[in-house]
Amino acid sequence: MSNFIRLVQNEQVKLYVRVATWVMFGILAAIILLGAVIVRFLDDGSLTEYGDNWREEIQEENQKLTQEMEEMSSDSADGGFSVEMINGSTIERNNYYLENDIKPHTYDAWQFVYENAGLASIISLFTIIVAAGIIANEFKWGTIKLLLIRPVSRLKVMAAKYVSVLLFALTMLAFLLVFSWISGAIIFGVDGMNPSIVVDRGGEFIQLNVVKETIMDYSFSMVNLVMMATFAFMISSIFRSSGMAIGLAIFLMFAGNSVVGFVSQYDWAKFILFANTDLKQYTAGREPWIEGMTMGFSISMLLVYYVVFLAASWLAFTKRDVAGH
Amino acid sequence: MSKPAMQLIGLKKTIGKKEIIKGLDFNIHPGEVFGFLGPNGAGKTTTIRMMVGLMKITEGDVIIQGKSIKTEYKEAIKQVGAIVENPEMYPFMSGKKNLQHFARMIPGITNERIEEVIKLVGLEKAINEKAGRYSLGMRQRLGIAQALLHRPSILILDEPTNGLDPSGIREIRHYIRNLAEQENVAVIVSSHLLSEIELMCDRIGIIKNGEIIAINSVHDTTQQTDLKEVHIEVDPVQEAKQHLESILEKEVKVDQSKVIISVLREEIPQVIKSLVGQNYQVYGVQVHRSTLEDKFLELIGENTIE
Numbered sequence: 001m002s003n004f005i006r007l008v009q010n011e012q013v014k015l016y017v018r019v020a021t022w023v024m025f026g027i028l029a030a031i032i033l034l035g036a037v038i039v040r041f042l043d044d045g046s047l048t049e050y051g052d053n054w055r056e057e058i059q060e061e062n063q064k065l066t067q068e069m070e071e072m073s074s075d076s077a078d079g080g081f082s083v084e085m086i087n088g089s090t091i092e093r094n095n096y097y098l099e100n101d102i103k104p105h106t107y108d109a110w111q112f113v114y115e116n117a118g119l120a121s122i123i124s125l126f127t128i129i130v131a132a133g134i135i136a137n138e139f140k141w142g143t144i145k146l147l148l149i150r151p152v153s154r155l156k157v158m159a160a161k162y163v164s165v166l167l168f169a170l171t172m173l174a175f176l177l178v179f180s181w182i183s184g185a186i187i188f189g190v191d192g193m194n195p196s197i198v199v200d201r202g203g204e205f206i207q208l209n210v211v212k213e214t215i216m217d218y219s220f221s222m223v224n225l226v227m228m229a230t231f232a233f234m235i236s237s238i239f240r241s242s243g244m245a246i247g248l249a250i251f252l253m254f255a256g257n258s259v260v261g262f263v264s265q266y267d268w269a270k271f272i273l274f275a276n277t278d279l280k281q282y283t284a285g286r287e288p289w290i291e292g293m294t295m296g297f298s299i300s301m302l303l304v305y306y307v308v309f310l311a312a313s314w315l316a317f318t319k320r321d322v323a324g325h
Numbered sequence: 326m327s328k329p330a331m332q333l334i335g336l337k338k339t340i341g342k343k344e345i346i347k348g349l350d351f352n353i354h355p356g357e358v359f360g361f362l363g364p365n366g367a368g369k370t371t372t373i374r375m376m377v378g379l380m381k382i383t384e385g386d387v388i389i390q391g392k393s394i395k396t397e398y399k400e401a402i403k404q405v406g407a408i409v410e411n412p413e414m415y416p417f418m419s420g421k422k423n424l425q426h427f428a429r430m431i432p433g434i435t436n437e438r439i440e441e442v443i444k445l446v447g448l449e450k451a452i453n454e455k456a457g458r459y460s461l462g463m464r465q466r467l468g469i470a471q472a473l474l475h476r477p478s479i480l481i482l483d484e485p486t487n488g489l490d491p492s493g494i495r496e497i498r499h500y501i502r503n504l505a506e507q508e509n510v511a512v513i514v515s516s517h518l519l520s521e522i523e524l525m526c527d528r529i530g531i532i533k534n535g536e537i538i539a540i541n542s543v544h545d546t547t548q549q550t551d552l553k554e555v556h557i558e559v560d561p562v563q564e565a566k567q568h569l570e571s572i573l574e575k576e577v578k579v580d581q582s583k584v585i586i587s588v589l590r591e592e593i594p595q596v597i598k599s600l601v602g603q604n605y606q607v608y609g610v611q612v613h614r615s616t617l618e619d620k621f622l623e624l625i626g627e628n629t630i631e
């Protein structure tokens with residue numbers, strides 16, 4: 001076992017000694033900061049802080065919004081439409097606060113972290129790049145020959161590489177969470193340790209715990225991340241080319257959902273990987289991609305794909321000759 | 326003879342429909358430096374890849390210190406240090422980090438051992454530089470260092486003299502002889518240039534088109550023909566040729582102003598005396614060793630890559 005840990009250590013050393021890896025962290029940090037600055041300075045009202053007499057403040061706000069809507073709809077027919085939508089939903093939300101006697105939560109570090117869940121797709125992208133290179137690069141550098149003539153089975157070498165990819169994804173995720181929280185705390189402050197928000201779920205408002213929602217959102221996006229990284233890892237192992245693995249995995253990551261959209265009228269579409277990677281489709285207030293699909297079905301499909309990807313990687317990595325270029 | 330360190334038994338490799346290695350059988354003994362000589366494409370690298378388990382063996386087996394590389398891979402490979410083809414290292418890491426990386430893959434390699442190996446190959450000065458900036462010769466040394474980390478009892482070096490200058494080759498020859506003589510390591514060195522490995526090997530196996538066509542000991546020249554080829558620059562050359570043919574009773578070749586004869590070493594003074602005695606003008610005498618090189622060329626004939 002200590003032997004295996006040393007193999008993983010080797011992979012991590014090789015990863016972090018390269019500038020490219022640090023650039024990935026740098027890019028993620030820059031995006032987070034940029035996001036924070038944009039939210040701060042393009043204040044769209046969501047940053048309003050409510051004081052002790054928040055009930056009156058909300059009522060005032062509602063009056064203002066109603067007035068705005070009336071002015072708009074008299075000015076222009078189509079311009080008023082979107083204003084009506086936005087203001088309308090804000091008013092409804094405000095009414096919900098009043099009816100349920102919930103003091104609106106101020107936008108703070110927690111909410112910033114929650115909203116940054118979307119950045120998990122950036123982590124997916126970087127993890128794909130790492131997974132795509134981790135085997136293929138050894139072939140490119142020619143070092144695979146030195147790696148595989150040690151008293152360590154090929155399976156172990158491969159497993160260490162795979163674990164290293166997952167470790168990288170986890171590290172990035174931890175970085176995203178911590179860095180978002182800290183920059184959020186600096187720029188927006190922290191409003192209590194048990195924040196909640198009210199969101200619109202299919203026309204109905206519900207109050208949600210932000211921390212719980214954050215964990216859920218990030219966990220759901222990890223499903224897609226792990227599947228795509230494993231896919232890239234497999235391509236890297238089979239074709240021994242990182243370019244191919246990056247290209248295919250990123251293409252599928254972006255095109256996958258549209259493909260499912262195109263063929264969703266067919267029954268077999270539910271067997272496509274991308275119809276199943278978004279487990280959020282089964283949460284409250286959402287419809288599954290294809291009628292009749294269930295969480296259990298998707299999880300089984302994901303497991304089947306996962307096992308196939310790893311088995312193919314294993315076959316390609318352990319059973320084939322390491323010959324010339 | 327001692328128990329062989331490595332045995333090749335009917336080793337064959339077929340890729341697609343092409344039989345690249347056509348049945349190799351030979352043993353390499355502890356303390357011996359074995360030269361694996363053959364023209365480009367003969368199958369040296371392919372054989373080495375099978376010896377270290379990078380390629381699957383189609384037929385036959387490689388036995389390393391009594392363990393089959395096919396069925397007891399870990400036990401067998403523990404005994405082996407190798408460079409296969411080029412000494413490729415992680416270009417973005419220093420020489421030292423590269424060595425530490427490979428040291429982590431084998432239990433029991435101390436930092437002292439890493440330092441010792443660095444000293445052995447003379448890389449102390451450059452060891453903290455990135456391997457990507459190394460010259461080919463420095464990479465070759467780092468490659469050897471990496472192969473020696475775990476004190477293997479068999480060292481396999483694929484074209485270690487490739488890219489080295491003459492002093493580099495001399496140094497490598499020196500370590501290799503040392504390892505074999507002092508530490509009883511069995512060393513296999515491949516090359517396509519006989520002159521480069523002749524001086525470091527005890528035995529040389531010549532491979533061509535996937536077959537061993539001769540295995541010779543380098544030092545027991547007595548077994549080989551003792552005839553030397555002697556070039557004598559002499560005037561007038563045609564008469565000298567006839568004279569020599571009459572006294573030697575064999576054919577004498579002429580090359581421009583030289584006669585070329587093939588005689589035993591002891592006969593050389595007599596031949597010169599006789600020429601001088603007959604008033605031929607002798608301008609120079611060159612004795613060509615009948616080297617392995619000739620033999621090598623003779624054996625492999627034209628190198629046709631199939």
Ligand SMILES: Nc1ncnc2c1ncn2[C@@H]1O[C@H](COP(=O)(O)OP(=O)(O)OP(=O)(O)O)[C@@H](O)[C@H]1O
Nearest residue numbers: 323324340345364365366367368369370371372517
């Ligand atoms: N992966 C492969 N697929 C098909 N043929 C191959 C493969 N690898 C090697 N060969 C063929 O096997 C033969 C032997 O190649 P090998 O690399 O073992 O030669 P070598 O003796 O090491 O030559 P060199 O002196 O050029 O290094 C060549 O004819 C080569 O074309």
Ligand SMILES: [Mg+2]
Nearest residue numbers: 369370410483
């Ligand atoms: Mg070769």
